[in-house]
Amino acid sequence: MNSLHNVCGAKGAVDRADALDCLLALSARLAEIMEAGITERGFRRIQASLLMRLRRAGPAMQRELSAALRVTPRHVTGLVDALEADGWVCRGPHPTDRRASVVSLTEQGKAVVLAMDDERRKWAEQVFAEVPGPDLAVFSEVLGVIGAAVSDSDPATQQDSTT
């Protein structure tokens, strides 16, 4: 019924092009679902990325966020403006540099980020529910190998790909 089943279910599908197709199709689907979850909470993907970044790396200067999210400083201004207006983050003074402001999560922001993280965990359990442990181990390792193969392609790998 679903396009993901057509080729991807076949046991003997060791054709690499098919495997890549399946991976790409699945990726698109996962991205879609993630997007939906983020939208449900009233965020845009880039905003969620910003929040996740703050969760993982702690308070940051806008300059750092600009680099981490790979968007312009101007864009960060807008994103932080919106998130601040709704009480998810707040700007504070930089301890030593009076030009800079430090963006951090508010209590409300921390709460929502934790909730989203929890959802993500539950989603992962669901997604891999039918996958036997040993298969999951192989799967993970292959992901690692592919990741390595793909990293060599070009140097634009400083990205923040989570969320």
Place this chain on the structure above:
Amino acid sequence: MNSLHNVCGAKGAVDRADALDCLLALSARLAEIMEAGITERGFRRIQASLLMRLRRAGPAMQRELSAALRVTPRHVTGLVDALEADGWVCRGPHPTDRRASVVSLTEQGKAVVLAMDDERRKWAEQVFAEVPGPDLAVFSEVLGVIGAAVSDSDPATQQDSTT
């Protein structure tokens, strides 16, 4: 050195949330590379999707393309206008419905689509080069299982996820 390596390389990484993170990170990376390839040829992703759709399913009415690509009919008009202006596709009359036009690949369009397909195959070989056959088989099967798990989530699965 690369973020994909951090967690994803670990052999014992059977934590499902970690595996999902790796998968998402890898997806982002693959999408990036694909985007680059498409851009090199002077197309946008949505245009490439349209061309691929024509390759797989043959000539189509704009209405069908609108549904397949999940964009508005108005948007399809613009896409086809641009692709037609550059000689990749052409509009022809519908045999029975004089309102409709049928979009098909030109010879030039067929050639470029085949070339892109070939590139995709070579890329797949490269990506999976270091993955042993049996592991690839397991990997493919897990992709299928996940795909099935993920398809049940919601009914918006009529999409055309290739390219």
Place this chain on the structure above:
DNA sequence: TATTGTTATACTCTATAACTATA
């Protein structure tokens, strides 16, 4: 009356450039 495609218009997301205040 419903449907195919188009003309006209507007919105969302992101970028570049010029500017202010610090460093």
Place this chain on the structure above:
DNA sequence: TATAGTTATAGAGTATAACAATA
């Protein structure tokens, strides 16, 4: 002189609405 962030402006991509021709 260089850097952090902002104001002002512009572009790309996509959507909604109203309309024409045809079914």
